[in-house]
Amino acid sequence: MLIINAGTGAFAEPSEPALQSSVHALAQKAFAQKTEAAVRQFFEKNLATLPNAQAKVQALTLLADYEEHNGNYSNAAECYRQAAGFDTSDKKTALLLDAVRALLCGGSLDSARSLLSEIAAALPVSDEDPYYRRAAVYDTWRLLAEDRADRAVPLITAYTKKKSFSEYHSALLFTLWWINDDEDAKQRLLKEYPSCMEAAAVNGTVTVQPSTFWYLMPRSGLAQQAIAGGSAAKTSTPSKTSASSEATKASVQSSAASKTEAASAQFSKTAAVSETPLKPSYYQLGFYKTKKYAEALAADLQKKHFTPIIKEETRPSGTVYFAVLVKENAAGDMGLRLKDAGYEAFPIFP
Numbered sequence: 001m002l003i004i005n006a007g008t009g010a011f012a013e014p015s016e017p018a019l020q021s022s023v024h025a026l027a028q029k030a031f032a033q034k035t036e037a038a039v040r041q042f043f044e045k046n047l048a049t050l051p052n053a054q055a056k057v058q059a060l061t062l063l064a065d066y067e068e069h070n071g072n073y074s075n076a077a078e079c080y081r082q083a084a085g086f087d088t089s090d091k092k093t094a095l096l097l098d099a100v101r102a103l104l105c106g107g108s109l110d111s112a113r114s115l116l117s118e119i120a121a122a123l124p125v126s127d128e129d130p131y132y133r134r135a136a137v138y139d140t141w142r143l144l145a146e147d148r149a150d151r152a153v154p155l156i157t158a159y160t161k162k163k164s165f166s167e168y169h170s171a172l173l174f175t176l177w178w179i180n181d182d183e184d185a186k187q188r189l190l191k192e193y194p195s196c197m198e199a200a201a202v203n204g205t206v207t208v209q210p211s212t213f214w215y216l217m218p219r220s221g222l223a224q225q226a227i228a229g230g231s232a233a234k235t236s237t238p239s240k241t242s243a244s245s246e247a248t249k250a251s252v253q254s255s256a257a258s259k260t261e262a263a264s265a266q267f268s269k270t271a272a273v274s275e276t277p278l279k280p281s282y283y284q285l286g287f288y289k290t291k292k293y294a295e296a297l298a299a300d301l302q303k304k305h306f307t308p309i310i311k312e313e314t315r316p317s318g319t320v321y322f323a324v325l326v327k328e329n330a331a332g333d334m335g336l337r338l339k340d341a342g343y344e345a346f347p348i349f350p
């Protein structure tokens with residue numbers, strides 16, 4: 001089974017233009033630092049040395065992506081907002097929406113609501129505007145997280161019927177299944193988007209990562225059962241995470257995102273995939289929208305005498321994600337070996 005986190009799917013973004021040479025040099029030195037705090041401090045200390053505003057935007061976006069990758073969502077949101085302050089192009093709104101995504105992933109709902117209001121005030125109220133669509137989807141997920149499903153579900157349902165929201169349909173259909181056991185949404189998801197991560201989740205071949213945006217949401221009985229038991233024998237038993245991202249980061253589980261939302265009880269960090277009698281074929285250690293992170297993890301694994309594989313996955317939006325996998329060995333103890341080496345690894349079953 002694969003893992004979807006807040007940075008995939010509904011929350012995923014298209015690839016960025018090539019880095020300016022000054023930003024590339026700064027990033028190389030920053031990411032060579034030994035701790036997260038040191039990486040952050042290096043970026044902040046040297047930001048003023050960059051030659052122009054666009055270079056600062058690129059550097060802050062890199063740092064924000066790094067902070068998100070490490071689960072430092074408040075820091076990531078602040079970096080995106082700073083980057084937006086330097087950006088005078090149309091992308092400023094995209095950066096502010098990135099900040100909203102990070103705030104949602106971190107559970108900072110008041111801040112997310114305030115920033116969404118700020119963004120909405122400057123946007124045309126039109127489904128034809130891509131930023132309006134993205135803000136509208138994020139706001140429904142925010143409503144769900146605030147236990148306002150009565151308002152969010154009709155909006156989500158309406159968006160799944162609008163062609164203009166097609167890039168979010170898989171994440172939104174998954175949302176309806178996740179919170180309401182919506183059989184129609186499930187069947188449409190499986191029929192129209194059979195290769196997406198959301199469909200894999202509904203089928204039970206994808207599981208929820210413990211500390212993601214999705215754990216802010218109320219889970220349907222089927223989703224609860226899937227989390228508790230992994231790939232269940234029952235065909236109607238699903239499991240997944242996709243959430244926020246424009247692409248499940250759109251699939252949070254992104255993923256959202258990938259990447260949805262829902263009335264939230266509390267942020268559960270304890271729900272983990274339970275053991276399954278099936279033998280896994282691979283273990284997944286990372287799932288990134290940035291290839292360099294996948295390559296860095298693979299290099300670290302090689303240093304510790306593992307043989308990693310980087311698998312590319314292209315979402316329906318065209319965005320490419322990178323999964324870092326290690327194959328199960330003949331002894332069947334690869335999961336234990338990875339754990340002993342300090343890695344969090346999730347089994348992928350045939």
